[in-house]
Amino acid sequence: xxxVTQSPxxxxxxxxxxxxxxxxxxxxxxxxxxxxxxxxxxxxxxxxYYEEEExxxxxxxxxxxxxxxxxxxxxxxxxxxxLGDSALYLCASRPGVSTEAFFGxxxxxxxx
Amino acid sequence: DxxxxxxxxxxxxxxxxxxxxxxxxxxxMFDYFLWYKKYPAExxxxxxxxxxxxxxxxxxxxxxxxxxxxxxxxxHIVPSQPGDSAVYxxxxxxxxxxxxxxxFGTGTLLAVQP
Numbered sequence: 001x002x003x004v005t006q007s008p009x010x011x012x013x014x015x016x017x018x019x020x021x022x023x024x025x026x027x028x029x030x031x032x033x034x035x036x037x038x039x040x041x042x043x044x045x046x047x048x049y050y051e052e053e054e055x056x057x058x059x060x061x062x063x064x065x066x067x068x069x070x071x072x073x074x075x076x077x078x079x080x081x082x083l084g085d086s087a088l089y090l091c092a093s094r095p096g097v098s099t100e101a102f103f104g105x106x107x108x109x110x111x112x
Numbered sequence: 113d114x115x116x117x118x119x120x121x122x123x124x125x126x127x128x129x130x131x132x133x134x135x136x137x138x139x140x141m142f143d144y145f146l147w148y149k150k151y152p153a154e155x156x157x158x159x160x161x162x163x164x165x166x167x168x169x170x171x172x173x174x175x176x177x178x179x180x181x182x183x184x185x186x187x188h189i190v191p192s193q194p195g196d197s198a199v200y201x202x203x204x205x206x207x208x209x210x211x212x213x214x215x216f217g218t219g220t221l222l223a224v225q226p
Contacts, residue, residue, distance in 0.1 A: 004155070033213065042116075042201050042216030043156070056213060090155055092214075099144050099205050099212045103155035 002027065004104035006091050012110045013081050021076040021107045025093030032074040033101060034066060037088040049074050050096065081111045115139045116204050118217035126225050131189040133220050135202030138183065142204040146214065147176060147187045150199045159200075160187070163207070192224045 005024045013019050025032050031050045035043035045058040049068035068074045072093075078085055088108050092101035117136045125131045135145075143164040148156035162169040162176045162185070169176050175188045189196055199221050203214040 006155075035214075035216075040218065042118075042203075042218045043214070045213045045215070048213060058213070094212075099207050100146065100158050100161060101214060102158065103148075105153070105155045 004029075004091055004093050004102050006089075006104035006107050008107060009105065010108045010110075012112060015081055015083060015111055017081050018077065018079045019081060019109060021078075021089050021091075021109070023074045023076070023091030023093075023104060025072050025074070025091075026102050029093035029095050029102070030072050031094050031096055032068055032072065033092045033094075034074070034076045035090040035092060035103075036060070037090060037106070039087070043090055046076070078109075083111050085109065086111045114218075115142075116202055116215050116217040118200075118202055118220050120220050121218070122221040122223070124223045124225060125192045127194055128191045131187075131192045131196065131222055131224065133187040133189075133200050133202075133222065135185045135187075135217055136183060137185075137204050139204070139215075140183070141206050142215075144205045144207040144212075145176070145178060145185050146203045146205070147174075148201045148203060148216075149196075150201060150219070156201055189222075192222075194224050194226050197222055197224045 033048040034046040037043045047057040052068045063079045088106045090106045091104045094101045146161040147159040150156045178185045199219045202217040
């Protein structure tokens with residue numbers, strides 16, 4: 001049983017560009033959350049998707065948007081990239097009623 | 113506003129001894145707490161959790177203690193092994209909340225010396 005998978009693992013983008021990160025949740029998990037982990041910090045909640053709808057959003061600007069597909073996979077889009085967007089982006093999935101979240105290996109985004 | 117705090121950035125312990133990692137929180141609405149372990153180049157791995165209706169939860173070498181009045185929890189690892197060397201994150205959630213989103217601390221780097 002594959003766990004949470006994310007692609008790509010590493011990415012380098014130029015300031016002002018747009019990026020799309022992808023996540024496939026663990027089998028049986030219908031809820032997907034995205035987190036940003038800056039260097040030396042803990043993961044910070046960006047938003048969560050359930051039934052293809054954004055259910056809650058953390059303190060992130062509208063440049064961060066997402067999508068969930070009927071097969072529960074999800075995308076994170078970031079527009080107008082800033083140098084400060086450089087971070088590890090983590091996808092986490094869980095079955096709807098559980099609190100324990102299972103994380104992917106993350107996508108390391110570097111903005112130059 | 114850091115609602116979950118891990119005040120020790122790092123901890124070094126001898127193999128076989130006890131490792132104690134600490135975590136404090138400020139939001140009294142939190143009612144579920146989790147510990148995650150993270151190796152470099154990997155995502156966080158769930159380790160153990162505790163509900164606020166309990167004050168202790170044990171799973172093998174790992175025990176989490178919760179002191180609600182002090183808004184403090186700790187993770188005990190006994191005995192510590194070199195493979196336990198990793199960054200440990202404490203996280204909190206409101207289990208009855210809309211999303212059960214996790215609020216993480218900044219992590220503690222544990223080094224277990226052989």
